Amino acid sequence: xxxxxxxxxxxxxxxxxxxxxxxxxxxxxxxxxxxxxxxxxxxxxxxxxxxxxxxxxxxxxxxxxxxxxxxxxxxxxxxxxxxxxxxxxxxxxxxxxxxxxxxxxxxxxxxxxxxxxxxxxxxxxxxxxxxxxxxxxxxxxxxxxxxxxxxxxxxxxxxxxxxxxxxxxxxxxxxxxxxxxxxxxxxxxxxxxxxxxxxxxxxxxxxxxxxxxxxxxxxxxxxxxxxxxxxxxxxxxxxxxxxxxxxxxxxxxxxxxxxxxxxxxxxxxxxxxxxxxxxxxxxxxxxxxxxxxx
Amino acid sequence: xxxxxxxxxxxxxxxxxxxxxxxxxxxxxxxxxxxxxxxxxxxxxxxxxxxxxxxxxxxxxxxxxxxxxxxxxxxxxxxxxxxxxxxxxxxxxxxxxxxxxxxxxxxxxxxxxxxxxxxxxxxxxxxxxxxxxxxxxxxxxxxxxxxxxxxxxxxxxxxxxxxxxxxxxxxxxxxxxxxxxxxxxxxxxxxxxxxxxxxxxxxxxxxxxxxxxxxxxxxxxxxxxxxxxxxxxxxxxxxxxxxxxxxxxxxxxxxxxxxxxxxxxxxxxxxxxxxxxxxxxxxxxxxxxxxxxxxxxxxxxxxxxxxxxxxxxxxxxxxxxxxxxxxxxxxxxxxxxxxxxxxxxxxxxxxxxxxxxxxxxxxxxxxxxxxxxxxxxxxxxxxxxxxxxxxxxxxxxxxxxxxxxxxxxxxxxxxxxxxxxxxxxxxxxxxxxxxxxxxxxxxxxxxxxxxxxxxxxxxxxxxx
Numbered sequence: 217x218x219x220x221x222x223x224x225x226x227x228x229x230x231x232x233x234x235x236x237x238x239x240x241x242x243x244x245x246x247x248x249x250x251x252x253x254x255x256x257x258x259x260x261x262x263x264x265x266x267x268x269x270x271x272x273x274x275x276x277x278x279x280x281x282x283x284x285x286x287x288x289x290x291x292x293x294x295x296x297x298x299x300x301x302x303x304x305x306x307x308x309x310x311x312x313x314x315x316x317x318x319x320x321x322x323x324x325x326x327x328x329x330x331x332x333x334x335x336x337x338x339x340x341x342x343x344x345x346x347x348x349x350x351x352x353x354x355x356x357x358x359x360x361x362x363x364x365x366x367x368x369x370x371x372x373x374x375x376x377x378x379x380x381x382x383x384x385x386x387x388x389x390x391x392x393x394x395x396x397x398x399x400x401x402x403x404x405x406x407x408x409x410x411x412x413x414x415x416x417x418x419x420x421x422x423x424x425x426x427x428x429x430x431x432x433x434x435x436x437x438x439x440x441x442x443x444x445x446x447x448x449x450x451x452x453x454x455x456x457x458x459x460x461x462x463x464x465x466x467x468x469x470x471x472x473x474x475x476x477x478x479x480x481x482x483x484x485x486x487x488x489x490x491x492x493x494x495x496x497x498x499x500x501x502x503x504x505x506x507x508x509x510x
Numbered sequence: 511x512x513x514x515x516x517x518x519x520x521x522x523x524x525x526x527x528x529x530x531x532x533x534x535x536x537x538x539x540x541x542x543x544x545x546x547x548x549x550x551x552x553x554x555x556x557x558x559x560x561x562x563x564x565x566x567x568x569x570x571x572x573x574x575x576x577x578x579x580x581x582x583x584x585x586x587x588x589x590x591x592x593x594x595x596x597x598x599x600x601x602x603x604x605x606x607x608x609x610x611x612x613x614x615x616x617x618x619x620x621x622x623x624x625x626x627x628x629x630x631x632x633x634x635x636x637x638x639x640x641x642x643x644x645x646x647x648x649x650x651x652x653x654x655x656x657x658x659x660x661x662x663x664x665x666x667x668x669x670x671x672x673x674x675x676x677x678x679x680x681x682x683x684x685x686x687x688x689x690x691x692x693x694x695x696x697x698x699x700x701x702x703x704x705x706x707x708x709x710x711x712x713x714x715x716x717x718x719x720x721x722x723x724x725x726x727x728x729x730x731x732x733x734x735x736x737x738x739x740x741x742x743x744x745x746x747x748x749x750x751x752x753x754x755x756x757x758x759x760x761x762x763x764x765x766x767x768x769x770x771x772x773x774x775x776x777x778x779x780x781x782x783x784x785x786x787x788x789x790x791x792x793x794x795x796x797x798x799x800x801x802x803x804x805x806x807x808x809x810x811x812x813x814x815x816x817x818x819x820x821x822x823x824x825x826x827x828x829x830x831x832x833x834x835x836x837x838x839x840x841x842x843x844x845x846x847x848x849x850x851x852x853x854x855x856x857x858x859x860x861x862x863x864x865x866x867x868x869x870x871x872x873x874x875x876x877x878x879x880x881x882x883x884x885x886x887x888x889x890x891x892x893x894x895x896x897x898x899x900x901x902x903x904x905x906x907x908x909x910x911x912x913x914x915x916x917x918x919x920x921x922x923x924x925x926x927x928x929x930x931x932x933x934x935x936x937x938x939x940x941x942x943x944x945x946x947x948x949x950x951x952x953x954x955x956x957x958x959x960x961x962x963x964x965x966x967x968x969x970x971x972x973x974x
Contacts, residue, residue, distance in 0.1 A: 319752020
């Protein structure tokens with residue numbers, strides 16, 4: 217049995233001003249995977265391609281072992297998509313949108329749907345156009361969760377949500393995955409939420425995956441290194457070391473502890489090397505800056 | 511003020527250019543044909559057709575210029591402009607100038623130029639003053655449309671007063687539009703003309719002064735805030751069939767009801783016109799069906815095609831094969847049109863006999879072909895200026911085709927005399943092509959899914 221819920225291999229999508237990929241991404245079954253990146257990094261494009269919104273120029277996408285093009289319908293039965301961009305306003309009322317979507321899913325859970333409506337303070341007679349931005353996202357989440365999908369893909373679901381609503385959304389997501397059988401792929405640029413919530417992360421910038429792995433391992437792997445050097449010492453570029461700032465003889469760098477950069481620094485004359493743990497946000501900003509500099 | 515006007519023209523230059531170029535061409539045709547020497551009945555027929563087409567075209571110009579403004583407001587432009595350091599009064603008046611004064615001047619100048627250029631070297635004198643007298647109605651129509659829009663409300667608000675006001679303002683706009691048809695279909699008496707001129711002039715002037723109010727109202731409008739009647743919360747999952755059959759049912763019913771309402775309204779308007787001429791019910795009904803073809807096209811866009819594009823992203827995430835989705839998008843509006851076509855043809859035949867059957871069938875087949883093309887265009891482009899440009903071309907294509915046929919065959923060979931199989935072939939060709947292209951766009955193109963909800967669009971969609 218395939219252990220990965222989503223496998224993206226060599227995915228390329230070319231636009232006149234932007235190229236996504238080649239992108240390799242692996243979301244393990246049962247994981248909560250945070251796909252993080254700045255605006256315009258290619259997160260939505262990658263997710264769109266999973267759901268057949270556009271054609272990839274190269275590469276493959278498999279979701280629950282199904283090819284995203286040849287098994288399009290079966291894939292969409294097993295994976296659900298949530299985004300504030302999904303527009304249900306044309307249905308007029310919440311109840312009508314639910315009735316429409318419900319018709320596609322034989323496994324639709326009416327009781328769970330009713331419970332979510334109560335939890336999210338959505339009434340079937342509410343006019344969708346009059347809902348707040350956050351309530352529309354909740355409706356999108358309700359429509360996705362009620363079909364009990366194996367894989368839940370959320371594109372910027374916390375955009376426009378207040379702190380209480382965010383907690384509600386994450387609580388429901390956690391409930392949805394508590395049996396360990398369901399997988400969540402959540403794209404966001406709200407890194408603090410992802411750090412708390414996701415057990416796996418992938419960082420994407422300019423259409424390229426910067427790194428991928430378990431959240432705790434990644435955060436543990438990198439450190440902010442502060443050190444001093446003699447006058448005039450320079451450090452050539454090398455893997456695992458990103459110079460962030462230099463103030464005369466005082467240096468700040470991002471250090472990959474698995475790369476041997478620490479020992480390398482010492483051999484090059486770096487003194488008083490102190491290592492500080494980074495937040496996911498700090499790490500992402502540092503990696504993104506380095507990618508930009510390249 | 512200058513920047514707002516320039517910005518408006520920069521964004522809509524493609525659509526406006528198409529309108530003005532088409533107008534120039536029509537005017538040129540009109541001059542050439544009116545200057546040709548009479549050689550029997552055929553020339554008279556040509557003149558009649560040109561005048562009819564010209565009148566229909568002017569009607570479309572006015573509708574389109576009005577619609578551009580509505581789209582501006584739906585896109586949330588007032589909100590953006592209000593955030594700039596410009597007095598609201600100036601914003602409103604800039605819009606009045608951009609939507610009323612400048613287009614009217616452009617039409618006047620282009621029409622006069624066409625007359626002067628194409629009448630040179632001919633013996634028959636062209637009365638420019640006649641044209642200018644006729645043209646003077648155009649700023650009045652545009653001004654009246656604008657004025658009527660300033661009384662409009664951005665959405666159906668929760669209060670009874672708000673609802674009544676919305677209905678009345680909608681009626682006012684409809685009266686302005688149909689006032690144009692009254693005027694075109696019947697030679698008005700002096701009293702009627704004075705009445706019309708006065709009403710249109712008053713509305714135009716009111717529009718100038720109320721423009722500020724319109725901008726302010728649109729910019730500050732929030733549907734959520736206006737809809738305050740809160741029903742007790744209910745968390746029941748709705749029962750009954752859902753999925754695509756539900757989508758089809760809703761779209762179909764909405765279009766049929768809107769179409770039948772349109773026929774009823776047009777018949778009512780036409781009966782009012784024809785009552786003085788003691789014409790038959792058949793003529794009234796035929797006029798209603800023909801006169802309604804342009805509004806029908808808009809109905810089709812607004813009730814069948816555009817709503818589907820707004821939810822395309824959501825539809826694509828559901829377990830529907832792309833071929834089924836493409837078929838739904840193309841065939842659903844066409845099926846709705848076909849049903850309306852059958853109803854209208856049956857009514858037309860029962861009132862007027864077999865003679866009108868061919869004309870009505872041809873008219874609906876062509877409308878179906880247009881619907882198919884529009885599905886492709888909207889999936890391809892979303893709702894950008896190119897879409898409006900192509901939609902405009904599609905609407906005037908009818909006029910161009912009948913004008914071309916008239917010029918070539920020198921007979922009034924509009925839909926009525928064309929063999930049904932020509933329209934059927936065109937219809938089938940466009941449907942098959944539209945289905946193939948839509949399916950291709952749905953699977954190959956990413957842009958189809960990037961149609962974002964327009965910020966203030968919700969007001970037009972949330973009236974149910």
